[in-house]
Amino acid sequence: MSQVLVNGLFLGCLFAVVAVGLTLVYGVMEVPNFAHAGVIVLAAYATWAAGDAGAPFALAALAGIACGAVVSVLTEVLAYRWVVDKPAASPAVALGLLLILQNTALRGYGGAGRSLDTPYDTVLFRIGPVTLPGVKVALVLLAVLSLAALHLLLSRTSLGRAMRAVAQDREAAAMLGVPIRRQYTLAFLIAGLLGGVAAIAYAPTFQVSPYMADDVLLSAFVVVVLGGLGSVRGAVTGALVLGVAESLGSAYVSSAYQSAFGFLLLVLVLVRWPSGLRSTDARRVA
Amino acid sequence: MSALLQVEGLVKRFGGVTAVDGVSFGLEAGAVLGLIGPNGSGKTTLLGMLAGTHEPTAGRVLLDGRPAHGRGAHRAVRTGIARTFQTTRLFPGWTLREGLRLARGEHRGRRGRLGDEEAAALLGLDGLLDRPCGSLTSAAQRLAMIALALATGPRVLLLDEPAVGMDDEEAGALAAAVRRVAAELRAAVIVVDHNMHFLMPLADTVTVLAAGAVLATGTPQQIRADEAVIASYLGEA
Amino acid sequence: MPASSTARHAAALGPVAAVSVLAHVLLIGFQGEAGQLTLLAVSWTIALTGLNFVQGIAGYPSLAQASFFGGGAYLSAILLDHGLPAALAAALAVGGTMLAGLVVGLVFSRTRGQYFAIGTMFFTAVTTLVFTNAADWTGGPDGRPVGLGFPLDTTLLLLAGSLGLGLAAFHLLAGTRFGARLRAVREDEDLAQHLGVPTARVKLVAIVVSAGFGAWAGVLFAQYNGVVAPSQFTFVQSFLMFVAIGIGGAGRLFAPLVGSVLVLGLTQLVNFGPGVSQIVLGAVFIAVTLVAPHGVLGVLGALWDRIRTKAVTA
Amino acid sequence: PGSGPGGDDTKVKVGAILSMSGVYSTLGPAEKNAMTMGVEELNRTGFTVAGRKHTLEIGYADDKSDPATTGVVALRDMTQSQKLPVIAYGLGSATYVPQLRRKPVPMINILDSSYPSVLAQDPHLYLTRGGSDTYVPGCLSYTKQKLGTKSIAVITAKGEPYGEGLTQLVQKSAQAEGVKVVATSDYPLGSTDYGNAINTAVAAKPDAVYLSSVTGVILPVLKQLRQSGWTGPVLHSSGVNPDQARAILGNQFNTLMKDNYDCAGTLPTTSAHPATAAFAKAYQERWHEYPQDLTMWAYDYPFIVAAAMTEAGSTTDPVKIDRALGAISIPKGTVSGWLPNPGDLLFTDHGARTTSEVTTWCPATQTIASAMTFDHRDGAIVDQVFAKDACG
């Protein structure tokens, strides 16, 4: 049981890192950023390529995170920026970007999976009946650190406040002199960094492939909705809840239908709270 | 005989905030009730409960003695309670005529309704029926919103700050239109507005809310002279 | 008034009939890749005509259409295998899928905007999971063969006929109160509710109707293709369908046709080798969206209006 | 001589639907490489049909690892538009059945050893190798005898047909060998975290763990299994070769592959058959990669086609060629090392017979070696031969 919960926690942390990137971008720009999966993939390949070229892991990881950030910002500057006031058009752009990024990876490295090696691959912690593989502990640490940093940034700095303001009403924010384009870029930058973190956190347990992030992205979107679009704290809560629910369901009912338990949870939550657990939408009908 | 609209002990809480705190009153067909009160005193929330926007936390709304609350806005408007909004809401891409057709279509067979042209003439919107609502001036948009509410054939009409953004003359014309709606269509009307030059001459009775509860009720003259109302709401104006 | 409305109907239904006939000719004439493309375009158009109510008119971004499409395909295949006559199997498949649509509607029509999109997307992901995992019924990830209930000629006739009837039904329904209610939901749902529109029910009906169109398209697709597989009904397919409506011009009568032809044509015909094709496809999606945010038909319509007003003022 | 003047009308075209891209893109290119070699070799002399010399050409199509959608379209194109008389293919037998009903044509499978056998699905299908039921039992027999395995846990890729078939076979042969299956767990195909499936398996404290599925799917599971602390033996039937192990497992592949036993029919590099061994060498020299098991069957495809056409006396009639396939013996020049069927036929009941082996991983040389060869007859393992010192 405790092992299952711990596993749910791992899953939750992974979902959280991805979902927060999505929710941030959604919040600021109202785009469902499907291309985020592509960002994660390219970040993972960058890490792999750097490692393959002989760079020590820490350096390769940094290269991967940087690559995630750069690619993410590029998607904003080259594509999303131009549909910012046509929210209905953004999903098509997102799909286009996803195709481009994923297939760039496919062209560059082929469809076969690559393995990402880490110095902590074989480290194993045991606490009572629970075993903690080093890679997963690293994932949790990375997730907690990066999310804590983000939380501080958003809640304690005027940068974060401005970002949330743009998310709520970009025209009003512009009227108050908030540089909105910079906020877009910033949101994509942070999302890209988090995507990079996600990539290096979970690629070592799986493998690097053009489709590695598809499932995670889907779950992350569910997390975003569970938590309430645009809410970072909601995303973190939603991620942990989803991770544990999926883990419990897959351990005790059927592992093949793991993501169906997430769906069940989503249904239950949305029936009760149609705009998520922690909606940032405080608009009244009046 | 009980009134057309009977409100009994309405309460609305949002989490910790009690927006409306036990409001009761009755209203006859053809009467105009002015509802005033400081900002945040619960006027909009009260209208919302009457129109089915919110479910009351406690209390009842009776139309012709039958309960008319807590079943959603579309049922409230079908039983005959229609409202307008404090912030303008229209179908911006539609012409007013399209909006009127929709509203009327939802209420087939209701008596005493105005035709498109009549409603437009009544509210001073002549000639604007075929323009997209979004392209009207803000005052015209507020009138258009009232036209939509009228097209549902209401027996109770709730107007939330209809005169906002209007000058005295426009407000005067609006007041005349509201009077005719009450008199000719036999509708009970509740008007919320902070423009006393508009509201006082229009209302038969005025009710003052403060912190969610009724502070005073009376004729416009009585209210103007009420010390408590002056202190909390009217000021020296 | 009646005269002008007759003219309006004629102006729409004439082209619909023509397209329907053309579809039949192409279905018979083409084989191989071109045949497949035609089949997909026709069955997608039928499915998307349903989606055009929900996403096009009501503005609810539904990503469940591929799962309805698949629901019809799989259910009819399974029922045919149990020895039901083809017509009954098809009817039950469509009915069953509409029931699923009802459930989706009950759960998600309370949510709005992106919540709806993501909820329905996840629904599709779960149906794909079922198609993949319930191998005893569905044949698993590599798919299952479909018993051929109709002769090929009948299937082709049904495909072309449904395309025309579907579009005609859309045209007629869009002009009724149902259409107006859906448009009201798109413009301002709260206001619509306060004018007496039972928005929850309207959305529900639209979703169930779209499920019906999707399922029927799925039945026909399965009959022609002879095999159904999860990969044909994934959320990526839903997404492509969603994009097709947008690229066509949401809410417009021929958006499903134009969108399907464009999206499928691009996915099938762009061929620069694996990877590159997809990159080009992605770039084309972005380019089309940037150039024509209201869809190809939107742009054409605007152009037409401009030409007409020029002609009038000149 | 075959490509002499007037060669055009003596050129025979047949089809091959391979997984060149998508999830199974590790398979298609290798198949194509091998077929290229086979065609070149065949055309060196050409083949005679009804007294005329012919050369062979293969038209390739990519099923994008999605036979039901792309594969079927390719098949329709090949049989209806191009009128090709024989098609080779890798995956998705069931998928092609309705189309075969509409337009029958012999289809020769060069890969799909799944259980239940693909041959049950349509009388036009042929399988060039033994089914998984002929080689899976070797794993249990070997580990029981050599490692003393008394209990195993099975981890399955749910929804992956090869893997699901393997799991059934493992349970059957475990029962036959008296080995206890102490846990079975599964994970959905395409998932990235196998933590729960691994926990369930390891928690049952088995002597060995069997992983059911193909190479690309099980190696990531193997990695997480080792990362979670499992050090015991790992069995599977994926036919993994060192190239794949290195690519998928990364630099630690040698450590991760320790104590690894693979029973997936025969692999060219470990085969005792001289023709197969020679092919393995030639393949490796030409393409600079280890030949997978499927490469030898792919190489032989042109030879099978030529033999059948010669026997049928037709290069165009699918019905005659279909009938002929059941009558040919093992064609000359082939490298698969088939065991002759009764009557010296290549196919009996549409299936060809192959030897099987269990390979093991040799950390010292970072490669695989044959640990046991065996045959499977009437549901039992026969002719077991153990290597003295597999890795030595």
Place this chain on the structure above:
Amino acid sequence: MLTVEDLTVAFGPTTAVRGVTLHAAPGTVTGILGANGAGKSTTLLGIHGRVPRSSGRIVLDGQDVTGHDTRALVRAGLALCPENRRLFPGLTIEDNLLVGAHGQGRKVRRQRLRGIYDRFGWVHARRAEPAGRLSGGQQQTVAIARALMSDPRLVLLDEPSSGLSPVAVDEVGEALRDIARAGTAVLLVEQNVRLVRQLCSTAWVIAHGEITAHGTVAELFAAGAVSDAYLGKATVPPDSGS
């Protein structure tokens, strides 16, 4: 001191504001009066750089700021309280106010915040609530307060009294008088004639997008310029397109 010269703003075929020239002096409240759709809001947005200008020169304290974007204008001391409040509904009231002082130091922000709380006591009490939950009038008060958070040298207010109760109008009027007294230039668009009479020294009258009169408020009312402007009104916006 603000000077606007020859400001023209067009939306497609509709020219909403045509060649408007006006000034506003520090220490005073200057009114812009006109009928519905006359172009008052558009004028404010044009000054603030939120709508594309087809002509016009904006000079603030002798400095030509015509080419500057909104951000630079805000830095230069220009603030706008737009029509319809435009609060950030999901942000707390305090965060809404703080965004109003974006780009300023932490200490300055705190100090301004204190100033607002001193003036509007209830805002302090509810500072941690999401602004979207407030009533219409409460939101209006916060919106005005937010515009004042940047401590502007010139503040543009678009119908600040709309939705405010009479008492609240007095409070806001008081606040505007105070900041004007402290040296800020206030440019006020208002329908509430009484408020205009109370606050404004001078006013500009605008009709169909053009300035038609200018003078002290008393003069304008006496000369009937105001009612003329209102007489020229139309519920239909002037449509130069067709």
